Amino acid sequence: MPREAPYLAVAEALGARIVAGEWAVGERLPSRMRLAEEYGVGRNVTQRAVDLLIVKGLLEGRAGSGTYVRVPRERLRMVRSRHGSPSLAAAKERGRAGAWDAHSQVRVPAPAAVAERLAIGVGDLCVRTRYEFLADGQPVQLSESWEPMAVTDGTPVMLPEKGPLAGKGVVERMRSIGVTVATVVELPRPARATRAQANLLGIGFGDLVLQIERTIYDTGGRPVETADIVIPDARREVAYEFAVDGR
Known part of the structure; x- marks a missing residue:
């Protein structure tokens, strides 16, 4: 062996x-x-x-x-599934896992890395939304989302957390303006927490985190949203769930 x-x-x-x-x-x-x-x-x-x-x-x-x-902490499981939005699960969930704070800015020029992921020009205008996801009132996940204004400008869903579909997620919001989401690609990487991330998450500078680069595409292969998600390894474990086609 x-x-x-x-x-x-x-x-x-x-x-x-x-x-x-x-x-x-x-x-x-x-x-x-x-x-x-x-x-x-x-x-x-x-x-x-x-x-x-x-x-x-x-x-x-x-x-x-x-x-x-360190003081022992229970790690909550975060299930990322093709069937819907990420969810928190544990043998016994505590508090209101899944609450969040969000702040959006409009007309933010896309930096080079974001422009490449969204297949747009550097400097093209986007809506940037920064999230802090909470469990028991404590931040357990960060996310920075970018959506091209060329897709949502002038629509009721331009701001993800405002309007008639506030907080409903990218799939439902895009569907309401005639854009059908077909594919979600996630690229997870281990990383170390930056000082800003550590301050927001209440962890140590340089602690291990899981960084997920997510991009969402419509049926024509056009990227309609990309996000960087940061999850502290000491507090959450991430599981990916996939359906099996039995045909």
Whole structure:
């Protein structure tokens, strides 16, 4: 049988020591170098092991200070499904998961990266909406959405959180103006929280996050919305759900 990856073995051993109380909550762990010497591995191995324990919620990194034992937190599951909007699920949901705050700006010139994703010109005008998604009144997800004004300008649904279909989602809003959504493409990547993201999410600067680049296309292959979604790994796990065509 294949040998277990060294970082997994180190993470398991280190996690057992944390659970056993060798270091108290809030206590700083030894440096990566000391841990590497103790376990007889390279610093990159201990780095991966510590990163894994941060994802699992046992540890937290503090920029310029080190790694500390954190207060245990339950990770909620976020299910992303082809059947509808993302939803929160857990063995026992707490509070009002799925509430959000939003702020839209109109006539925002598209930066190069957004223009490429929307297949429009750099500087073309868009509606940009920034979201903070909440559970128990605490921010657990961020999103920045861009929609070309060429698609929605002058319609009742130009602002995602205003008008007759406020908060109904891209699919329903676009359908109301004769645009049929056919495809949603999501590209998830691991990343580190920027200082601004950390402040909004109440996590440490540099903590692990999942960053999802989402683009929504109509039946003609035209992008009608793109968004960057940021989810803190210590608080949520993400599951993708797909239907199986039985034909």
